[in-house]
Amino acid sequence: MTRISELYQSGTFDLSVEIFPPKSEKGDANLFKTLEELIGYQPAFVSCTYGAGGSTSKRTIELCKIIQDRFQTPATAHFTCVVSTREELIEWLKNASEAGINNIMALRGDPPEGQETFIPADGGLRYANELVALIREHFPKMGIGVAGYPEVHPDAVDAKTDLANLKRKVDAGADAVYTQLFFNNSCFHDFRERCVQAGIHCPIIPGIMPITEFKRIQRITAMCNSTLPVELKGKLESVKDDATAQFEIGVEYAIKQCQELIDDGVPGIHFYALNRSPACKRIFEALGFHKR
Numbered sequence: 001m002t003r004i005s006e007l008y009q010s011g012t013f014d015l016s017v018e019i020f021p022p023k024s025e026k027g028d029a030n031l032f033k034t035l036e037e038l039i040g041y042q043p044a045f046v047s048c049t050y051g052a053g054g055s056t057s058k059r060t061i062e063l064c065k066i067i068q069d070r071f072q073t074p075a076t077a078h079f080t081c082v083v084s085t086r087e088e089l090i091e092w093l094k095n096a097s098e099a100g101i102n103n104i105m106a107l108r109g110d111p112p113e114g115q116e117t118f119i120p121a122d123g124g125l126r127y128a129n130e131l132v133a134l135i136r137e138h139f140p141k142m143g144i145g146v147a148g149y150p151e152v153h154p155d156a157v158d159a160k161t162d163l164a165n166l167k168r169k170v171d172a173g174a175d176a177v178y179t180q181l182f183f184n185n186s187c188f189h190d191f192r193e194r195c196v197q198a199g200i201h202c203p204i205i206p207g208i209m210p211i212t213e214f215k216r217i218q219r220i221t222a223m224c225n226s227t228l229p230v231e232l233k234g235k236l237e238s239v240k241d242d243a244t245a246q247f248e249i250g251v252e253y254a255i256k257q258c259q260e261l262i263d264d265g266v267p268g269i270h271f272y273a274l275n276r277s278p279a280c281k282r283i284f285e286a287l288g289f290h291k292r
């Protein structure tokens with residue numbers, strides 16, 4: 001199956017979609033329905049997150065295997081440094097590789113629930129660049145994606161240091177950068193320009209999350225340190241008791257935002273679909289991507 005290193009060639013456009021491991025059987029059924037809907041748009045890969053505290057580490061591999069075997073679509077497994085020793089990380093990578101997974105999203109990881117700051121495990125890794133280096137050392141052919149922060153990572157000392165840290169990840173061998181979700185394209189443009197100036201030359205893929213619910217997006221943007229433009233927030237607030245109106249505003253906004261990015265020549269878009277298909281379907285169709 002395709003590796004991230006083979007994507008984003010000039011003249012191509014690659015869609016990708018992100019999901020998370022559900023916590024119930026009902027959640028599983030919903031996820032498989034979502035995958036069936038979205039796979040028709042032939043994403044270059046589907047990525048599956050890795051639960052905080054490594055809670056879903058086996059599930060992430062299982063779901064990636066299902067994405068590849070049942071849905072015939074390349075998978076990218078998210079992978080974090082949280083709670084694992086070096087040896088445990090290598091063991092997980094071996095399992096992933098044996099399951100046929102060719103792509104890893106290499107992350108430091110969020111602190112486990114109830115913990116404010118990230119504390120590295122004894123004998124573990126502290127930063128994502130160390131994880132990238134570990135993967136490159138033991139599995140040199142693996143496709144590797146890393147996270148980039150147009151609005152700066154919440155733990156970062158400042159924007160410049162954060163960018164220097166992104167460069168460490170790319171220099172350690174990452175193939176592409178996937179951005180944290182953002183709603184203001186000018187943030188992305190500035191970020192991309194700063195990346196080039198800092199000597200980061202790999203593809204930078206915007207990460208877009210369609211808004212489907214005002215409450216949910218407020219929760220998620222707080223977690224991700226992403227800003228909702230004042231005007232958009234006001235519009236959503238004015239229909240806070242109308243779920244359908246919130247969805248419509250979210251879809252309209254994402255279509256405009258993505259169309260602008262495509263017109264600007266981005267090599268792909270990574271969609272934070274997060275186990276839901278209706279908004280993505282509407283957006284894909286409006287952008288001229290049609291079902292196979």
Ligand SMILES: NC(=O)C1=CN([C@@H]2O[C@H](COP(=O)(O)OP(=O)(O)OC[C@H]3O[C@@H](n4cnc5c(N)ncnc54)[C@H](O)[C@@H]3O)[C@@H](O)[C@H]2O)C=CC1
Binds near residue numbers: 107166
């Ligand atoms: N889909 C997912 O699962 C995603 C998860 N995230 C989460 O975002 C958080 C950060 O992850 P990453 O971006 O992978 O972490 P990272 O290790 O690249 O960066 C984390 C923080 O440490 C700083 N830093 C990085 N390398 C450093 C170094 N060598 N020396 C000193 N400081 C350094 C960075 O500036 C940043 O503030 C995690 O909580 C991750 O799980 C982010 C995007 C997507």
Ligand SMILES: Nc1nc(=O)c2c([nH]1)NC[C@@H]1CN(c3ccc(C(=O)N[C@@H](CCC(=O)O)C(=O)O)cc3)CN21
Binds near residue numbers: 110216223272
């Ligand atoms: N700091 C950070 N951590 C992440 O894990 C992360 C990011 N940023 N940025 C991009 C995406 C967004 N992620 C998300 C966001 C929301 C859900 C989500 O929908 N969670 C459910 C609850 C999960 C459950 O209990 O089943 C929700 O309704 O909020 C999952 C992954 C993963 N990614």
